[in-house]
Structure formats: C-alpha cells, structure tokens
Amino acid sequence: MDVAGLLARAAAMVPADVVNETGVTVVDVREYPDHDEWEVALDPLADLDTGWRPPTAWWDLLIDRAELMWLSDATGSVRLGLPFPALWRHLRPGMTITVHEGRPAVGTATITEASNAS
Template sequence: MDVADLLGRAAAMVPADVVNEAGVTVVDVREYLDHDEWEVALDLLADLDTGWRPPTAWWDLLIDSAELMWLSDAAAWCHWGRWESIHGIVRAKLRLLPSTEGGRRTPIPGKGILRPMWDLGGRTAAGNPDLLVARVWVESATALPPGATGSVRLGPLSPALWSHLQPGMTITMHEGRPAVGTAIIIEASNAT
C-alpha cells in the first residue's frame, strides 16, 4: 500500500464534524491529498485528533504513512497519539523552576524522551510521597528550558494510577529529592 492509499483510508475514518483549533476539517485534508501534498495532509490529519477519540487503526495508518515518507518526528507524534488512544490523555501547564532555585540545568527535550517522577498526592505505607513515572511531550516546542512554563502531555507508565486527575489539580515533577517543577492539569481523560 502506498502513502496516498494509507492517508486516504485515514481521512475516510475522520468524522465529518471534526474541526481542529485552526478550523481545519477532513475536507481540507482531502484537498491536499488530491494535489499529492502528502506531508501536509499527514500533518493536518495528525492535528485532527481533537473532538473525537481516534482508534488505534487510524494512528497505525498515520504511523505507516510517516515511516514511508521518512518523517521520524511525525511518526513519533503518531506513536504518542496511538498510546493516548489506548491509555487516555493527560495535559498540563508545566512550570520548571529556574536552575538558580534548584531546578534543571538543561531543557526538557520535547518528544517524550524524559521520564521524570511525579507526586500526584499519594503516599506510600511509610508516609512518603508515592512518586510515579511519566514521559513528557512538550507541546508546540522542541524543548522546555529551565525556568520556563509550557503545555505538556504526560505519558504515565502506570496509567490507571493517574485516572483520578482532574483539570485544575496541581502535581509536582521530581528528578531527585526536591521538586524541579509544578504542573497544573488542563485535561485528563481516561481510556475508553
């Protein structure tokens, strides 16, 4: 199967009423497909994941398309989206402490590489914070520098332990003993 077929099949799966924040619909995607603008069509499709919970088969079509076009960043994002379709979405506004206040000295890489620990408020039997691990995907940037604030997506290693999160809750990020950042949950949805 070629890229045009894969993207066409993915476009056919998007409900007609889905619109992203920029006002793009599947009609726009089909227009780019008609002109063999596959990379643009892939980017638009991958951005049509709001307003519906895409099935893993949809993400698989996008992943295959990205890999056939050698678009490793797009493929990485589609793998992340596939994971969220299975496990749910956790988005937060993360504020990193400046390095002068004990925060990180280097930026957080943007593509889900870093796996810090998070305090969600739970306690161990000994009364210590029950820290949980989650990958961090920085939205709309390649990295989040020390002292900066930005939107992130979290990929918990144990998603079920994060199911109680609600928008407005604050959690803390740790890479050792002291916290290196705080995050306010802006979206939390469990797996279907």
C-alpha cells in the same frame, strides 16, 4: 499500501464534523493529495484528534504513512544552524555525522560544505 492510500484510509475514519484548532476539517485534508501535497496532509490530519476518540488503527495508519514518507524522502540537502558553532569547527567535507532528534539516532549526514563564519 502507498502513501495516498494510507492517507485516504485514515481520513475516511475521521468524522466529518471534526475541526482542528486552526479550522481544518477532514475535507481540507482530503484535498492535499489532489495537489500532490501528501507530506503537507500528515500534520493537519494528526491534529484532527480532538472532538472524537481516534481508534488505535487510525494512529497506526498515520505512523505507517510517516514511515513510508521517511523511506521516500530519505535524502536531501540541509543547512545546519548550530547553537554552539565553535564545537563544530572540526567538520570537513566528506565527514559523516550521526543525526539526532532526541534518541535514537534518525540518520546520518555527509558534510558537503563547511563554513567557519560567525
């Protein structure tokens, strides 16, 4: 199933009267795909978990949707702001590093430019 289909199925499971902390409802979430903003819809949809007891199938749909988005958005440019620049000065264009957001690793990155600016 595609990303839009998974979003529609997950949104259909949320009761109409559920509102998240920022006032977003499932009606709001359903409008994102109309504007080709599928990526934006995942966070507010996941935040609609209060005020009802989401079934496991709902969480599974959100996980499937996130995994599909990862596969479709697997490349891009990123500028890293490192907390300890001195530890990264050895990086040179063409080198490959492993990217982590905790454990396990979430991907790899190829250095295209390095700056030793403080």
